[in-house]
Amino acid sequence: xxxxxxxxxxxxxxxxxxxxxxxxxxxxxxxxxxxxxxxxxxxxxxxxxxxxxxxxxxxxxxxxxxxxxxxxxxxxxxxxxxxxxxxxxxxxxxxxxxxxxxxxxxxxxxxxxxxxxxxxxxxxxxxxxxxxxxxxxxxxxxxxxxxxxxxxxxxxxxxxxxxxxxxxxxxxxxxxxxxxxxxxxxxxxxxxxxx
Amino acid sequence: xxxxxxxxxxxxxxxxxxxxxxxxxxxxxxxxxxxxxxxxxxxxxxxxxxxxxxxxxxxxxxxxxxxxxxxxxxxxxxxxxxxxxxxxxxxxxxxxxxxxxxxxxxxxxxxxxxxxxxxxxxxxxxxxxxxxxxxxxxxxxxxxxxxxxxxxxxxxxxxxxxxxxxxxxxxxxxxxxxxxxxxxxxxxxxxxxxxxxxxxxxxxxxxxxxxxxxxxxxxxxxxxxxxxxxxx
Numbered sequence: 001x002x003x004x005x006x007x008x009x010x011x012x013x014x015x016x017x018x019x020x021x022x023x024x025x026x027x028x029x030x031x032x033x034x035x036x037x038x039x040x041x042x043x044x045x046x047x048x049x050x051x052x053x054x055x056x057x058x059x060x061x062x063x064x065x066x067x068x069x070x071x072x073x074x075x076x077x078x079x080x081x082x083x084x085x086x087x088x089x090x091x092x093x094x095x096x097x098x099x100x101x102x103x104x105x106x107x108x109x110x111x112x113x114x115x116x117x118x119x120x121x122x123x124x125x126x127x128x129x130x131x132x133x134x135x136x137x138x139x140x141x142x143x144x145x146x147x148x149x150x151x152x153x154x155x156x157x158x159x160x161x162x163x164x165x166x167x168x169x170x171x172x173x174x175x176x177x178x179x180x181x182x183x184x185x186x187x188x189x190x191x192x193x194x195x
Numbered sequence: 196x197x198x199x200x201x202x203x204x205x206x207x208x209x210x211x212x213x214x215x216x217x218x219x220x221x222x223x224x225x226x227x228x229x230x231x232x233x234x235x236x237x238x239x240x241x242x243x244x245x246x247x248x249x250x251x252x253x254x255x256x257x258x259x260x261x262x263x264x265x266x267x268x269x270x271x272x273x274x275x276x277x278x279x280x281x282x283x284x285x286x287x288x289x290x291x292x293x294x295x296x297x298x299x300x301x302x303x304x305x306x307x308x309x310x311x312x313x314x315x316x317x318x319x320x321x322x323x324x325x326x327x328x329x330x331x332x333x334x335x336x337x338x339x340x341x342x343x344x345x346x347x348x349x350x351x352x353x354x355x356x357x358x359x360x361x362x363x364x365x366x367x368x369x370x371x372x373x374x375x376x377x378x379x380x381x382x383x384x385x386x387x388x389x390x391x392x393x394x395x396x397x398x399x400x401x402x403x404x405x406x407x408x409x410x411x412x413x414x415x416x417x418x419x420x421x422x423x424x425x426x427x
């Protein structure tokens with residue numbers, strides 16, 4: 001759901017920018033966190049989106065859905081940071097800093113047993129996540145975790161639905177194999193979610 | 196009979212409990228015979244569990260900090276035509292993760308330069324990322340990067356090679372080059388990173404020592420800036 005922006009006469013550029021960004025700020029931060037896996041990088045990513053949005057203020061004020069634009073920019077920045085790696089012979093073992101998904105789990109309201117299991121899963125996911133490409137992290141983070149639809153993902157990434165489906169599948173296969181490579185075996189549950 | 200091409204949506208529907216008994220059974224049967232789709236299913240379940248872990252709320256002061264940064268950055272860009280954002284981001288991220296961070300600058304915005312050679316200690320056979328930030332004043336379509344390794348220094352994934360070269364695109368601003376370095380002996384060695392294009396030539400050298408102690412830490416994190424050198 002897009003937040004609404006109210007523009008008042010006499011506002012300075014900074015005030016207009018604040019009014020434009022504020023309704024979308026939490027969503028941007030959450031998406032950035034899902035992609036990067038840690039608060040520090042998420043903050044940097046959101047900041048860069050805002051830096052790039054600022055000179056486009058007038059254009060953004062005319063948009064019905066500025067959040068889509070902001071998410072598109074967030075996606076592009078996130079992916080392009082390591083674009084040079086895509087064509088390199090050398091790739092980093094890890095393209096992200098130490099994450100804090102396990103810590104986030106520790107601060108949730110779960111009971112001790114669920115907490116221990118959940119923390120283990122989060123930490124394993126965090127390790128596997130580092131070995132995905134940025135595009136894979138973005139697609140899985142936005143679609144499978146944040147719940148953006150394929151249509152929304154098409155708008156954000158510029159990729160066609162068919163391409164998104166196949167890339168999502170490949171990203172999941174890759175992540176699943178990486179999870180299996182981690183030391184703790186995972187039992188496949190062939191049922192509905194939560195079974 | 197389900198097939199892999201249609202499995203992406205089927206797995207989502209299965210996870211969301213949206214498949215009927217017959218469709219669900221077909222997908223589950225496919226999962227028992229297809230490793231790839233079983234992996235995708237495992238990832239999907241893990242991610243959906245991850246979804247229930249709340250993302251932390253932004254720090255209360257973050258919004259105002261970012262607004263200020265956006266305003267100032269655009270003011271700087273208007274005045275100098277140079278974006279400085281990723282300089283700050285790279286430094287912060289590297290320090291937070293305890294990763295050595297070096298800065299190779301093509302840009303005139305970084306006036307302060309030191310010629311000291313950073314020295315690092317990495318535990319024997321341990322792989323640590325050495326991050327080199329290459330600050331470019333403009334997009335460079337065909338920058339040449341050369342990494343030279345001496346002594347016991349090796350690049351994970353390129354064992355046995357003392358030199359790795361490639362050409363790459365450098366964006367305007369700071370580009371991160373993460374090198375997974377492993378010490379394969381106790382003799383120490385050097386890591387040299389050279390970046391070249393038609394108008395620029397920069398070299399950065401790191402002295403590396405190995406320690407027999409597992410988990411040996413590197414020196415306190417520092418940022419190095421290195422000036423141009425004409426030859427190795």
